[in-house]
Amino acid sequence: MKRFLAAAAALTLLTACGSSDGDDAAEAGQPTTVRVGFSAWPGWFPWQVAQEQGLFAKNGVTVELKYFDSYTDSLTALSTGNLDANSQTLNDTLSSVSGGAKQTVVLVNDNSTGNDQIIARPGIDSVADLKGKTVAVEQGTVDHYLLLLALQKAGLSEQDVTVKALLTDAAAAAFLAGQVDAVGAFAPFTTTALGLAGSKAIATSADFPGAIPDHLVFEADFVKDHPKEVQAMVDTWFDTLAWIKDNPAAAVGIMAKKGGVSDADYKSYDAGTTIFTREQNLAAFESGQTPANLDFQAKSIAKFLVDAKLVDEEPPLDGLLDATFVKAAT
Known part of the structure; x- marks a missing residue:
């Protein structure tokens, strides 16, 4: 995530300094x-x-x-x-x-009042049960944040799980295919993940109002x-x-x-x-x-x-x- 942010900042500077084409940006105050x-x-x-x-x-x-x-x-x-x-x-x-x-x-x-979810396979009934398990999530984005909040509330840290970094659609598909134990996803990708029989949300954004x-x-x-x-x-x-x-x-x-x-x-x-x-x-x-x-x-x-x-x-x-x-x- 830090490498991504550094690259983004550098690219922003390049974009600002590297173009003189009048079509790239409208003058201030003009439509x-x-x-x-x-x-x-x-x-x-x-x-x-x-x-x-x-x-x-x-x-x-x-x-x-x-x-x-x-x-x-x-x-x-x-x-x-x-x-x-x-x-x-x-x-x-x-x-x-x-x-x-x-x-x-x-x-x-x-x-978000529930549509961001940590969804787990059958046999994992709480966030505490994620200890030692593999969780797929889009690293550095909102559902990674939700995962960290949920782990913290359960007395765990990110070091207690193995994070598999995938884009959200790929993370939901990997969970559906049984390749990981849990997934952090947002709607509509939660629908994909919950297609795994017996799976369920063990934490959602409803647990952290306003977050x-x-x-x-x-x-x-x-x-x-x-x-x-x-x-x-x-x-x-x-x-x-x-x-x-x-x-x-x-x-x-x-x-x-x-x-x-x-x-x-x-x-x-x-x-x-x-x-x-x-x-x-x-x-x-x-x-x-x-x-x-x-x-x-x-x-x-x-x-x-x-x-x-x-x-x-x-x-x-x-x-x-x-x-x-x-x-x-x-």
């Missing part, structure tokens, strides 16, 4: 296309609805929406300047920031240079939630198709992903001392990343959270 990434997670599939229903255009913003089969690739794309914004978790944002990336959270898409918030994260300079486009993206999000509320069957059909699952499977994810309204966004951005407050979570996650040796030092938090656009949303 520009927003390159936005998202990947397979129930809290981010609404972006597909926004695209198919013309809601970006309704809000006067031109968007190049990019879907990533690999969540890690989307993180890399934002850190290396190949995206202007990405849908990603708070802890993965902090990991990138610790490597030198300048990123700003402008919107809470959702909180896994998901966001729309921009490259920090883009926010300063193109606030109108950022505002339009935030406005589009809330318009999309309204459209989904008014057209639930059609919305599920769009999102399930993008996720490669049935409508029924997609509906089963509802309780495990709590989509945030504007009011919930405003509350989350308020400074406070509870897991519901983003600044509290950011400090907690930053410390955990260092303690778990995922990063060398706590990332700077100045400029990380910007509630301006949520406050201005209608």
Whole structure:
């Protein structure tokens, strides 16, 4: 993970210094296309609805929406300047920031309330039973973080298990094939993993309320240079939630198709992903001392990343959270 972050920081510098092509970046204040990434997670599939229903255009913003089969690739794309914004978790944002990336959270898409899971084969009934076992997980990302939280709560550490580093889709497939004892995965890949007869979730994000918030994260300079486009993206999000509320069957059909699952499977994810309204966004951005407050979570996650040796030092938090656009949303 440290090598990845160092490489990402170096590539960011190369991207910034190595191009003089006027097409590579629009001038500050001038209209520009927003390159936005998202990947397979129930809290981010609404972006597909926004695209198919013309809601970006309704809000006067031109968007190049990019879907990533690999969540890690989307993180890399934002850190290396190949995206202007990405849908990603708070802890993965902090990991990138610790490597030198300048990123700003402008919107809470959702909180994971069960759709991130540690799933184990039959005979493993608790996290404590993982001692000496092999767990497949996408290293350095949110479900690795969930695994570490669960191990810590059970009185264990990462040294008590063997971590097999695989992309999340490959990790779920390896577990289904019986190649590992447990897997850390997020929906919709949890559906794949739970296809193993007798398997079950032994820890989920519901056990750690507020620990896994998901966001729309921009490259920090883009926010300063193109606030109108950022505002339009935030406005589009809330318009999309309204459209989904008014057209639930059609919305599920769009999102399930993008996720490669049935409508029924997609509906089963509802309780495990709590989509945030504007009011919930405003509350989350308020400074406070509870897991519901983003600044509290950011400090907690930053410390955990260092303690778990995922990063060398706590990332700077100045400029990380910007509630301006949520406050201005209608």
